[in-house]
Amino acid sequence: MYLERSNDRESARGNDIRVVLADDHQLFRQGLKALLEMERGITVVAEASDGLEVQRVSLEQEADVVLMDINMPIVDGLSATRELLRARADIGVIILSMHHEEGHVFQALRAGARGYLLKTSRVSEVASAVRAVSTGLSLLDPSVTTSVVSEFRRMSSKQTPEDGLGQLTETEVKVLQHVAAGMSNKEIASRLSLAESTVKNRLSVLFEKIGVLDRTQAAIYAITHGIAPTAVQNVRVGV
Amino acid sequence: MGAEGHAISERLHDGPLQLLGAALLKTEMCEQLIVLNRGDELPARLAELRAALEQAAIDLRSIMVDARRESPQR
Numbered sequence: 001m002y003l004e005r006s007n008d009r010e011s012a013r014g015n016d017i018r019v020v021l022a023d024d025h026q027l028f029r030q031g032l033k034a035l036l037e038m039e040r041g042i043t044v045v046a047e048a049s050d051g052l053e054v055q056r057v058s059l060e061q062e063a064d065v066v067l068m069d070i071n072m073p074i075v076d077g078l079s080a081t082r083e084l085l086r087a088r089a090d091i092g093v094i095i096l097s098m099h100h101e102e103g104h105v106f107q108a109l110r111a112g113a114r115g116y117l118l119k120t121s122r123v124s125e126v127a128s129a130v131r132a133v134s135t136g137l138s139l140l141d142p143s144v145t146t147s148v149v150s151e152f153r154r155m156s157s158k159q160t161p162e163d164g165l166g167q168l169t170e171t172e173v174k175v176l177q178h179v180a181a182g183m184s185n186k187e188i189a190s191r192l193s194l195a196e197s198t199v200k201n202r203l204s205v206l207f208e209k210i211g212v213l214d215r216t217q218a219a220i221y222a223i224t225h226g227i228a229p230t231a232v233q234n235v236r237v238g239v
Numbered sequence: 240m241g242a243e244g245h246a247i248s249e250r251l252h253d254g255p256l257q258l259l260g261a262a263l264l265k266t267e268m269c270e271q272l273i274v275l276n277r278g279d280e281l282p283a284r285l286a287e288l289r290a291a292l293e294q295a296a297i298d299l300r301s302i303m304v305d306a307r308r309e310s311p312q313r
Binding site: 025027028031032034035038071098099119120122123 | 252253256257258260261263264265267268271275291
C-alpha cells in the first residue's frame with residue numbers, strides 16, 4: 001500500500017539527499033521520519049509500506065537513498081532492492097533491519113545494498129550512513145562487520161596469491177581501488193582514460209579473479225586486503 | 240528450529256521487537272526536544288513512548304502464554 005508522500009519533487013530542500021523510507025511498521029516509519037528531518041541536508045521524499053511500492057515511489061521521486069526493511073509484504077526488501085537497482089543502479093540502498101544474523105547481511109550485500117544497519121541504531125548513525133551511501137560509500141553496522149570481515153578472511157585464506165590478488169593486473173588494481181572509493185563505472189572510465197564498456201569488462205574479470213559477486217563485496221575485499229585508498233580505509237574500517 | 244520456534248521468532252520480530260525499535264526512536268525524539276528547547280512537547284512524546292512499551296509488554300505476554308500452551312511441561 002502506498003502511503004502519504006511527504007514532499008513533492010519541488011519542495012525538497014535544494015541539494016538535500018532525497019530519502020525514501022520503506023517499512024511496513026507505521027510507528028517506526030513515523031518516528032524515523034520525524035528524526036531524520038531534523039538532520040541537516042536530508043529530506044524524506046516518500047514512504048512505502050511494501051516492496052513493490054518502494055520501487056515505484058523511489059523512481060518517481062528520484063530518490064538518492066532508500067532505507068529498506070527486509071520483512072515487507074507483497075515483495076520483500078531484498079527482492080525490492082535487486083529490482084530497484086536493476087532499474088536505477090545509482091540509488092543507494094541501506095537495509096534497516098532487526099535481523100543481525102550474517103545470512104541476512106550477506107543476502108543484502110548480494111542484492112546490491114550498500115549499507116546494513118540495525119533498527120536499534122541511533123538516528124545520527126542512520127543519517128551518517130545516508131550521507132556516506134549518497135556519495136557512493138558503503139557502510140555496515142559495527143555489530144555485523146565482524147562476521148562480514150571474517151567471511152572475507154575465510155574467502156581470502158582459500159586463495160593463494162596466484163589465484164586472487166596476485167593475479168590482478170596493475171589496471172585491475174586501480175579499478176578495484178576506485179570501486180572501493182565508491183566511483184561509478186563512468187567515473188572510473190574517465191579517471192583511467194578507458195571506455196566505460198572496458199571498465200565493465202575489467203570488473204567482470206576482476207570479480208572472477210578475487211572470487212566476489214559484486215562491487216560491494218569487491219570494496220570490502222579491497223579494504224580487508226589493504227589496497228583501498230587510505231581515506232576509504234579510514235571511513236570504512238570503522239563501519 | 241522447529242515450526243513452532245519459527246512461528247515464535249516471527250511473532251517476536253513483527254511485534255515486540257518492532258515496538259521496541261519505535262520506542263527507541265521516541266526516546267531519541269525526547270532527547271532532541273530537550274536540545275531544541277521544546278520541552279512543552281515532551282509529555283505527549285513520553286505518553287507515546289509509554290504506549291509503545293505497554294503494547295510490547297502485552298505482545299510478549301501473549302507470545303509467552305501461547306508458547307506455554309503449545310509446549311506443555313512433561
